[in-house]
Amino acid sequence: MVELGDRASNRSVLVVGCIHGDECAGTAVTRRLLRGTAPREGLLWIVTDLNPDGRVAGTRVNGRGVDLNRNFPSEWRPLQRRGDPQYSGPRPLSEPETRAIARFIRARRPSVTIWFHQPQAVVRAWGASIRAARRYARLAGVRFRRVRWPRGTAANWQNHRFRGTSSFVVELAAGELGSAAAQRHAAAVRELATGPPRRIAAD
Numbered sequence: 001m002v003e004l005g006d007r008a009s010n011r012s013v014l015v016v017g018c019i020h021g022d023e024c025a026g027t028a029v030t031r032r033l034l035r036g037t038a039p040r041e042g043l044l045w046i047v048t049d050l051n052p053d054g055r056v057a058g059t060r061v062n063g064r065g066v067d068l069n070r071n072f073p074s075e076w077r078p079l080q081r082r083g084d085p086q087y088s089g090p091r092p093l094s095e096p097e098t099r100a101i102a103r104f105i106r107a108r109r110p111s112v113t114i115w116f117h118q119p120q121a122v123v124r125a126w127g128a129s130i131r132a133a134r135r136y137a138r139l140a141g142v143r144f145r146r147v148r149w150p151r152g153t154a155a156n157w158q159n160h161r162f163r164g165t166s167s168f169v170v171e172l173a174a175g176e177l178g179s180a181a182a183q184r185h186a187a188a189v190r191e192l193a194t195g196p197p198r199r200i201a202a203d
Contacts, residue, residue: 001045001046001047001104002034002045002046003043003044003045003046004033004034004038004039004043004044004046005038005039005040005041005042005043005044005193006038006039006040006041006042006043007043009041009042009043010111011041011042011043011111011193011194012042012043012044012045012108012110012111012112012193013042013043013044013045013110013111013112013113013114013189013192013193014045014046014047014104014105014108014110014112014113014114015029015030015033015044015045015046015047015113015114015116015189016047016050016101016113016114016115016116016154017029017030017031017046017047017048017049017116018048018049018050018051018055018116019050019051019068019069019115019116019117019154020051020054020060020061020067020068020069020117020118021051021052021053021054021055021056021057021058021059021060021061021062022054022055022058022059022060023060023116023117023118023119023172024049024055024118025116025118025172025173025175025176025177026116026117026118026170026172026177026185027048027049027116028176028177028182029116029177029182029185029186029189030046030047030048030116031048031182032182032183032186033046033186033189033190034046034048036186036190039190039193039194040194041193041194042190042193042194043193044189044190044193045104045108045110047101050068050097050101051068051097054068060085061083061084061085061087062095062097064082064089064095065082065083065084065087066082066087066088066089066094066095067079067084067085067086067087067088067089068095068097068098068154069115069117069150069152069153069154070086070087070088070089070150070151070152070153071088071089071092071093071094071095071098071152072092072093072098072102072152072153072154072156072157073092073093073152073157073161074149074151074152074153074156074157074159074160074161075149075151075152075156075160076088076091076092076151076152077151077152079151079152088151088152092152098154101154102157105158105162106161109162109165110165111165111166112132112165112166112167112168112192112193113154113155113158113165113166113167113168114136114167114168114170114189114192115154115155115167115168115169115170116169116170116172117169117170117171117172118171118172118173118174119171119172119173119174119175120171120173121142121143121171121172121173122137122142122143122144122145122171123136123137123140123142123143123144123145123168123169123170123171124144124145124146124147124168124169124170124171125144125146125147125155125166125168125169126146126147126148126149126155126159127159128159128163128164128166129155129159129166129167129168130146131166132166132168132192133166133168135192136168136170136188136189136192139184139187139188139191139192140170140184140185140187140188141184142170154167155167155168155169170185172185
């Protein structure tokens with residue numbers, strides 16, 4: 001986790017470059033953000049890779065065979081078996097990676113959380129997160145789609161747990177992300193970090 005910007009700001013963006021080990025083009029965006037200057041207004045939290053074991057192995061799941069993006073508490077249910085692409089784990093937050101990022105989100109409550117995936121080349125959101133996601137899609141120059149959150153996903157959990165925040169998915173195209181595209185996405189992230197503040201409701 002790297003923090004950039006104004007800690008006193010009431011506008012913050014959490015960016016996760018990779019949650020599925022075989023969908024890590026978003027790390028090109030997080031690397032560009034890390035090389036850039038800190039925003040003068042707003043706050044960025046950057047996680048380049050939430051699934052290092054899966055990335056090394058080139059697999060969607062983590063080192064224990066769990067799909068991290070089916071392991072969050074909201075609408076969780078048992079899915080598939082260990083090692084299957086969408087195995088949801090033995091219980092919600094069973095994995096150290098999901099527990100770590102959930103603890104962070106509970107403690108810091110980012111205004112916006114962006115999860116990079118591949119390969120659909122679209123920004124996906126549902127419910128209260130649609131407004132921020134549409135703005136991001138417009139800034140980054142990519143398509144937007146309303147898609148209901150699958151059970152047990154990170155965006156499903158944050159949007160249900162912390163009203164007034166937004167959590168959505170940016171699906172990049174297959175393959176590596178080019179320099180110009182990485183720059184557009186990084187600029188969109190930074191623009192969201194400096195947008196108007198949002199009220200965050202208590203639990």
